Amino acid sequence: MTYRMQLTRVACALAGALALAAGPAFAQAKVKVGFMLPYTGTYAALGNAITNGFKLAIAENGGKLGGRDIEYFTVDDESDPAKAPENVNKLIKRDQVDVVVGTVHSGVAMAMAKAARDNNTLLIIPNAGEDSITGAMCAPNIFRTSFTNSAPGYAMGKVAADKGYKRVVTLTWKYAAGEQSVGGFKEAFEKGGGKVIKEMTLPFPNVEFQPFLTEIAALKPDAVYVFFAGGGAVKLVKDYDAAGLRKTIPLLGPGFLTDGTLEAQGAAADGLLTTLHYADQLDNPKNNAFRAAYKKAYNVEPDVYAMQGYDAGQLLAAGTKAVGGDMSKRDALVKAMHGAKLDSPRGPFSLSRANNPIQDYYLRQVVGKQNKAIGVAIKGYEDPARGCKM
Ligand code: BEZ
Numbered sequence: 001m002t003y004r005m006q007l008t009r010v011a012c013a014l015a016g017a018l019a020l021a022a023g024p025a026f027a028q029a030k031v032k033v034g035f036m037l038p039y040t041g042t043y044a045a046l047g048n049a050i051t052n053g054f055k056l057a058i059a060e061n062g063g064k065l066g067g068r069d070i071e072y073f074t075v076d077d078e079s080d081p082a083k084a085p086e087n088v089n090k091l092i093k094r095d096q097v098d099v100v101v102g103t104v105h106s107g108v109a110m111a112m113a114k115a116a117r118d119n120n121t122l123l124i125i126p127n128a129g130e131d132s133i134t135g136a137m138c139a140p141n142i143f144r145t146s147f148t149n150s151a152p153g154y155a156m157g158k159v160a161a162d163k164g165y166k167r168v169v170t171l172t173w174k175y176a177a178g179e180q181s182v183g184g185f186k187e188a189f190e191k192g193g194g195k196v197i198k199e200m201t202l203p204f205p206n207v208e209f210q211p212f213l214t215e216i217a218a219l220k221p222d223a224v225y226v227f228f229a230g231g232g233a234v235k236l237v238k239d240y241d242a243a244g245l246r247k248t249i250p251l252l253g254p255g256f257l258t259d260g261t262l263e264a265q266g267a268a269a270d271g272l273l274t275t276l277h278y279a280d281q282l283d284n285p286k287n288n289a290f291r292a293a294y295k296k297a298y299n300v301e302p303d304v305y306a307m308q309g310y311d312a313g314q315l316l317a318a319g320t321k322a323v324g325g326d327m328s329k330r331d332a333l334v335k336a337m338h339g340a341k342l343d344s345p346r347g348p349f350s351l352s353r354a355n356n357p358i359q360d361y362y363l364r365q366v367v368g369k370q371n372k373a374i375g376v377a378i379k380g381y382e383d384p385a386r387g388c389k390m
Pocket of ligand 1: 104106127129149
């Protein structure tokens with residue numbers, strides 16, 4: 001053996017010994033987390049709140065996942081379904097992230113769920129409620145910490161029927177979230193003896209509400225059920241009030257209508273009733289601690305989106321802890337996530353067979369700048385996960 005060969009052997013042995021001493025390769029690499037969320041457009045505030053909530057949960061976990069440092073990758077999905085396949089591939093193929101966290105808009109989330117299934121990528125959905133993602137499209141690697149679109153609508157349909165309303169008009173953006181929300185409302189409301197007399201829609205994210213408000217005033221229904229969120233919800237509530245309808249025809253909706261929007265809506269939102277799996281002043285230790293920590297970190301009050309992002313971080317922390325940060329142990333990782341019982345600000349919850357939260361839906365009322373829980377509309381609701389084969 002030449003002197004040069006001997007030197008190479010010694011160098012190799014030394015490198016091997018050093019690697020062994022440092023532990024397995026995964027322990028040195030960072031966990032790559034890819035955020036695909038809206039940071040511009042009508043849902044921008046929702047994307048930012050989710051990001052903040054997620055990072056708060058990670059900070060409370062020592063800034064690590066399964067003992068490993070984290071590297072974040074971020075894509076602004078603009079709530080644009082047409083750009084979604086390309087955007088999600090930036091995270092999956094280009095950045096090769098370990099997990100994708102996103103998004104808000106159901107149409108964008110559909111493309112993400114398809115990509116997650118095709119590439120076996122771990123996906124955590126911190127908002128978008130597209131029913132089929134935890135229905136026919138369910139998969140062991142796809143998780144949701146929010147809701148199915150039909151669920152809060154179903155809860156409000158029950159409330160409206162119990163109040164004795166008989167004729168209701170609905171108004172929503174014409175895309176999956178609005179259609180499924182109205183579908184849930186209609187199912188429970190008509191089961192309870194009511195009738196949806198007119199279903200109105202406008203394209204997302206249009207906010208020209210005036211012609212619809214004029215027609216509502218003429219139809220004089222017992223109540224109006226709407227699905228809007230973010231900037232669109234702010235405008236609808238203000239326009240409804242300005243048209244003089246708030247005090248004569250009750251405006252109902254899923255909680256997105258008044259969550260994260262009350263500062264901007266002001267007195268126009270006073271007294272509105274909504275249904276959601278969260279309310280501002282839920283008096284449990286976790287919610288109190290979460291709200292205080294979020295306010296301290298970001299100097300704003302958290303909303304439902306921040307809470308869902310926080311729970312996405314908690315869920316991932318539970319999974320990565322179970323595998324000691326080894327993301328290649330996928331089966332054990334998803335098993336731990338699936339079985340996790342999260343202590344959430346909404347109250348403790350577990351995941352259904354389709355990886356969707358089983359949770360209470362509160363009836364809330366806007367009092368001042370808060371969505372106050374005034375009752376439980378549906379206890380322990382589990383989405384039927386129609387078509388899910390897991
Ligand atoms: C959705 O597109 O699924 C959605 C967007 C905002 C709030 C709730 C649901």
